[in-house]
Amino acid sequence: MKILMVYFSRTGYTERLIYEVKKNLETKGNTVYIERLRSLNEKSCVGEIWKDLHHYPLIFFSLFSKWWRQRYISNYTQVEDDIAPLQYSDVSEFDMVCIGGPKWAHVAYPVARYLRLVKGLEGKHIGSLYTFGCRCRF
């Protein structure tokens, strides 16, 4: 298969995982292309959290109430960041697209913008690869 792996990585953990998976897919005979998303508004860890800080208390309440969680998710407005022009802005030519990034409370802001901009995703096989955890580098 002809596979496109698209990812955003601020501190390199997602990038390492992407290249591990790429190697694995290639040993199985697939041809893998890479698109790295570049944020045009990258900030420090605290600066990134700041852009979405007003939502954090609402996420906290979601841990305790299903009723609240459902309302919070259906009303949430995803934060996005501008990204550099894409190499593959139309992914129709690929058999499969794998999209990766770090968990940033929700979707990492450059990935959210990518999902809005990219053409040709409809009806395609999609893979998703996310890293998370507290090894946040400032």
Ligand SMILES: Cc1cc2nc3c(=O)[nH]c(=O)nc-3n(C[C@H](O)[C@H](O)[C@H](O)COP(=O)(O)O)c2cc1C
């Ligand atoms: C703005 C921001 C928000 C984050 N939010 C979460 C979170 O909600 N849950 C979590 O487990 N990790 C969170 N993290 C940690 C990252 O998901 C984790 O460090 C990730 O592996 C970093 O990937 P990268 O090195 O590819 O950028 C956050 C990090 C940043 C910078």
